[in-house]
Amino acid sequence: PRSAWQHIDNIRWNDAGDALKASRVGFRVRGDALVDGQNAMDAMDSLRGALKGVAFPWSFAFVFWESYKVMVPNITKNIAISGGSVFVLVTIMIANIQLGLLVTFAIACVDVCMMGFMPFIGVQLNGVSLICVVLAVGL
Numbered sequence: 001p002r003s004a005w006q007h008i009d010n011i012r013w014n015d016a017g018d019a020l021k022a023s024r025v026g027f028r029v030r031g032d033a034l035v036d037g038q039n040a041m042d043a044m045d046s047l048r049g050a051l052k053g054v055a056f057p058w059s060f061a062f063v064f065w066e067s068y069k070v071m072v073p074n075i076t077k078n079i080a081i082s083g084g085s086v087f088v089l090v091t092i093m094i095a096n097i098q099l100g101l102l103v104t105f106a107i108a109c110v111d112v113c114m115m116g117f118m119p120f121i122g123v124q125l126n127g128v129s130l131i132c133v134v135l136a137v138g139l
Contacts, residue, residue: 086104111137
């Protein structure tokens with residue numbers, strides 16, 4: 001028979017033992033629609049919004065879904081930093097600002113073409129492809 005003792009690890013009482021301090025309820029996030037990053041972020045945000053002030057929902061999948069939220073600002077910042085570094089180094093090595101701009105522009109065109117071609121070959125933007133895109137700026 002099922003008893004309350006099976007849930008003893010999911011309940012925390014205060015020091016006096018007369019009031020509930022915290023509790024945990026397990027849940028599993030399922031759904032074929034959550035394969036897309038935007039749908040997953042929307043589901044996570046709506047769940048957190050619905051339970052705000054009552055509970056903090058957490059799932060192991062949320063760790064990966066949170067990365068989708070910061071991916072675009074991070075890739076923009078990282079490409080700008082690496083592109084600026086390439087410009088500075090190329091300009092120092094060539095000793096000509098106009099040629100440095102031209103080389104940096106050519107590298108930017110190659111990277112834009114590469115990112116534009118990624119969906120056609122089935123490469124999604126994730127942590128691994130983000131690192132490869134940033135490294136491609138310097139190559």
